[in-house]
Amino acid sequence: MEEFIEHFAEQFDETERSEFSASTEFKELDEWDSMLALTIIAMVDEEYDKTINGDDIKAAKTIEDLYKIVENK
Amino acid sequence: MIKSYLNHISYYLPKKVLTNKELSEEFPDWSIEKIATKIGIDERHIAAEDEFSSDMGVQAAEKLFEESEINKSEVDFLLFCTQSPDYFLPTTACTIQDRLNLRKNIGALDFNLGCSGFIYGLSIAKGLIAAGIASNVLLICAETYSKFLNRGDKGNRTIFGDAASACMISNKKAVNGAEILQFQLGTDGKGAENLIVKEGAMRNPKKVNSNTEDDYGNVHSGRDLYMNGPEIFNFTSKNIPDLIQNTLVKNNLSKTEISHYVFHQANKYMLNHLRKKIEIPEDKFHVRMNFCGNTVSSTIQIALKELKQEGVIKKDEQVLIAGFGVGYSWGATVLQF
Numbered sequence: 001m002e003e004f005i006e007h008f009a010e011q012f013d014e015t016e017r018s019e020f021s022a023s024t025e026f027k028e029l030d031e032w033d034s035m036l037a038l039t040i041i042a043m044v045d046e047e048y049d050k051t052i053n054g055d056d057i058k059a060a061k062t063i064e065d066l067y068k069i070v071e072n073k
Numbered sequence: 074m075i076k077s078y079l080n081h082i083s084y085y086l087p088k089k090v091l092t093n094k095e096l097s098e099e100f101p102d103w104s105i106e107k108i109a110t111k112i113g114i115d116e117r118h119i120a121a122e123d124e125f126s127s128d129m130g131v132q133a134a135e136k137l138f139e140e141s142e143i144n145k146s147e148v149d150f151l152l153f154c155t156q157s158p159d160y161f162l163p164t165t166a167c168t169i170q171d172r173l174n175l176r177k178n179i180g181a182l183d184f185n186l187g188c189s190g191f192i193y194g195l196s197i198a199k200g201l202i203a204a205g206i207a208s209n210v211l212l213i214c215a216e217t218y219s220k221f222l223n224r225g226d227k228g229n230r231t232i233f234g235d236a237a238s239a240c241m242i243s244n245k246k247a248v249n250g251a252e253i254l255q256f257q258l259g260t261d262g263k264g265a266e267n268l269i270v271k272e273g274a275m276r277n278p279k280k281v282n283s284n285t286e287d288d289y290g291n292v293h294s295g296r297d298l299y300m301n302g303p304e305i306f307n308f309t310s311k312n313i314p315d316l317i318q319n320t321l322v323k324n325n326l327s328k329t330e331i332s333h334y335v336f337h338q339a340n341k342y343m344l345n346h347l348r349k350k351i352e353i354p355e356d357k358f359h360v361r362m363n364f365c366g367n368t369v370s371s372t373i374q375i376a377l378k379e380l381k382q383e384g385v386i387k388k389d390e391q392v393l394i395a396g397f398g399v400g401y402s403w404g405a406t407v408l409q410f
Contacts (some may be wrong), residue, residue: 013107027288028271031105033103033108033289034228034288034289034291034302034350035107035108035111035112035342037302038302038303038306038342038343039111039342041303041306041307042306042310042342042343042346045307045310045346045350046346046350051307051310051311053302053303053304053307054301054302055302057303058288072209
């Protein structure tokens with residue numbers, strides 16, 4: 001989980017690392033946009049060799065929610 | 074078998090330029106500079122209100138005749154690739170035959186493909202030449218996606234630009250020409266819904282102007298182009314590595330024997346993801362789209378033309394080109410310069 005949060009945070013340029021935790025509601029972050037959604041999908045593909053889609057991102061509220069979705073793929 | 078050669082490429086970009094600055098003024102909350110850097114696009118060209126794919130295609134072809142030794146009387150087949158034709162009928166290629174003043178005893182047809190269009194055009198041209206049906210095929214690709222885009226669709230307005238390109242495929246090699254080797258093609262219509270203009274043609278003829286906004290604030294209605302970015306991204310991640318592998322196998326080549334890889338210039342971010350996935354060294358993988366954006370069926374030709382002019386692509390080199398997108402449709406081949 002910690003590693004996932006780390007990879008997740010790395011995709012952001014402007015948001016402080018300290019703002020990311022398992023309970024972070026990432027779509028509420030100012031920096032969140034469609035480009036970041038793509039980079040998260042790419043990160044999951046690169047780091048975990050798993051495919052998530054737009055609906056998975058829609059379904060997840062927190063980083064932990066998304067982590068669980070990735071785990072169950 | 075009679076061999077086919079890709080001999081000349083010219084392209085045309087409409088005059089009007091849409092810069093990142095203009096987009097950021099229109100969408101102050103849209104972090105355009107950051108996004109534009111990631112996707113590698115500084116500006117895109119937009120067709121004038123009274124300028125259409127046919128007009129741009131004619132411009133590109135006239136440029137081809139100017140820039141090369143080609144005499145238009147040599148053209149004995151015209152292929153026109155577009156998804157934004159002037160009319161349902163007649164065929165745009167027929168009207169272009171007349172406007173370019175090409176011979177009348179030639180074949181002319183349109184085909185409807187997007188980002189895979191150039192590869193398919195080359196495959197059709199090669200088939201016509203191999204069968205002895207034609208000797209000099211003029212392939213024009215032209216697209217005005219800007220006319221399909223909702224003004225409020227900031228995402229797609231950032232990515233897509235309009236352009237036309239023209240090239241000549243012949244049974245004889247010109248000085249700078251390249252032999253067209255073997256093709257690998259693919260289709261999966263299951264992806265149709267993910268990149269679509271739903272309304273305006275026969276199935277949904279009535280345009281219902283109801284704008285909807287997606288999770289990221291992009292506005293579109295059924296008559297506008299809709300692209301499900303994540304799904305398209307996943308489609309390429311899943312299919313393009315195999316496409317490249319199978320193209321190499323078909324051509325009896327190894328990954329290292331290819332000097333340059335030129336993929337459909339969708340956006341720099343996605344291309345880089347593919348490059349890493351396929352494990353292509355950075356110096357062999359080229360992106361030339363900062364000045365025009367994603368021009369759909371003309372991106373590969375524009376990049377090839379730039380790379381030739383820069384002297385990056387040299388004689389005797391092998392270049393793998395691949396196109397993929399709307400349909401889904403994909404294809405690749407190798408050019409032997």
